[in-house]
Amino acid sequence: MNQNDLSTMRHSAEHVLAEAMYHLYPGVKMAMGPATKEGFYGDFDLPEGVVLSTEDLPKIEEEMNKIIATRVPMTRKELSVAEARDLFKDNEYKQDWLNEIEARGEKVSVYWTGDSFVDLCRGPHVSYVSDIKAVKLLSVAGAYWHGDSKNKMLTRVYGTAFGSKQELQDYLTMLEEAKKRDHRKLGKEMDLFHFEPEYAPGSVFWHDKGYKIYRKLIEYMRKKQEKNGYIEVCTPAVMDRVLWETSGHWQKYGEHNYSGKTEDGRVFCIKPMNCPGGVLIYGQGIKSYRDLPLRMAEFGKVHRYEASGSLMGLMRVREFTQDDAHIFCTPEQMESECITTLKLILDIYKDFGFEDVKIYLSTRPEKRIGSDEIWDLSEKALANALKHNNYEFEINEGEGAFYGPKLEFILKDAIGREWQCGTIQMDMNLPERFDISYIGEDGQRHRPVMLHRALFGSIERFLGILIENYAGKLPLWLSPQQVLVAPITSEINDYAESVLQQLKDAGLSAQADLSNEKISYKIREHSLEKIPVIMVVGAKERENGTVTIRRIGSEKQETLPLKECIDMLVKEAQMPKI
């Protein structure tokens, strides 16, 4: 079944869901519901006092299957706005839709399921409800009408449908498998990090192994940036509120900041972003056009009081580390800086196994600062950078920051949720507000253009996505513990320790498991910890000066001389070429 047909069928399944809801919950109002990439959902305004939970889904599903079993046709009818208003006279949500349809001057179409249920819909739909072969309801959630938190919250029912029972089953199995790659689960199993909901909700406690990966990411990025002409700075974590008022962030995001009053009556704020600090460094001394572009990086730890409901493992936290940088340049340099940064980001993602990166260009929002000319220029610079490299992108109309347009680089987690990682943002706000300048060739003061960019975005989030994408099986260079030496009996401990020492001398991160356990137990334990290389040593290996290795995810054994093995692993453990 092609994507179009599948989508049509899912949309029809959503109509069947709506009808089932009308059967089971008299007085319910159907608001809207589309097919999505993975299934469909329906938003309902439930009668007063009715609460829907996942326990109710089987019952609704059963009702849906009854409707499907009637094999009635789904038929399209076109009618006038007035007729439609009458047909849906008790449903304010449909009236709302009709207003929009009327305003756009479009025709009204409805779809009948048999002759018992009708919904306002553009279509298309399957010919008969029996064309819906396998349907499953998945979850219940709240969702605001028209996606606006000022509106009423409706009850959303998520489900999916497939062309066959088998495909549905495969999909559900795939989801189950994907959940095993959840970084929160793997983080625990691999002993990488934990959270303390009681003391610091949304903040990470990095354990030794997790922090090793974290440091490795920074080490990689630092080298990358040095090679690409960046300098690195470090700015204070706590600064006077006045700074954030000057930058404009206090007014817009004040309630999301952590702040406190000191004895002298000043209000200090823990930095929610690094940019003003960077601008202050730029402001030291007089800058010449010869100093530009000035690429100033900072691995800045920032704190934001994110809404409780938005927190999610490492992906959305209240304390995170940005691989931030601010590029100060002349307007003429703006576009070429965008081009090189864009290329840099995608190069870096390749090193981590991400080939398929979604890019959004987010354009001017309604509430914004700066003249339309500057917006035109900035948006064009970003779009040109994309076109220059022939990158595909989507436009996110009106989703830019209040101070400028941005590019967002999106990676997906194990179950396909999209997360913004890298970003390039034009800023027409801060240079003004902090009145920074450079002396041009003409000897006059000029305003530099400022670009914010983060490549990983947040180290925490990027690491979370890495864990999920590798299912915990990190490449050797990123693995916090690369080798585990496992002697078969305690008889061999001396050789195991000598092997361990040689591994460490070669710069590999290794440990030995000298516990009094069977080799199969050790294999199991350390495989679950996702150690990439398990090095088994027994009497044979000791005698021959060899080791037998087993790679994570493989059952193959390979025996080779220790020296040769170390050389091979050392080579493999190298960071990608910078």
Added chain:
RNA sequence: GCCGAUUUAGCUCAGCUGGUAGAGCAACUGAUUUGUAAUCAGUAGGUCGUCUGUUCGAAUCAGACAAUCGGCACCA
């Protein structure tokens, strides 16, 4: 923040309609010296998320709060 669900031992989870808690794994002790995903036995381990109420009696019922999970909204 909003909607729904969940919160019991280090981890994964059981505990019916109220009568002061249970399993497996992990830990510890002992035995076992083992060739590629769990060797056996024993011991110990819990203010049942927090607080307040109802009750002779609360893991269980009610309320508030917190956190977590799935969404929505938000994301400088």
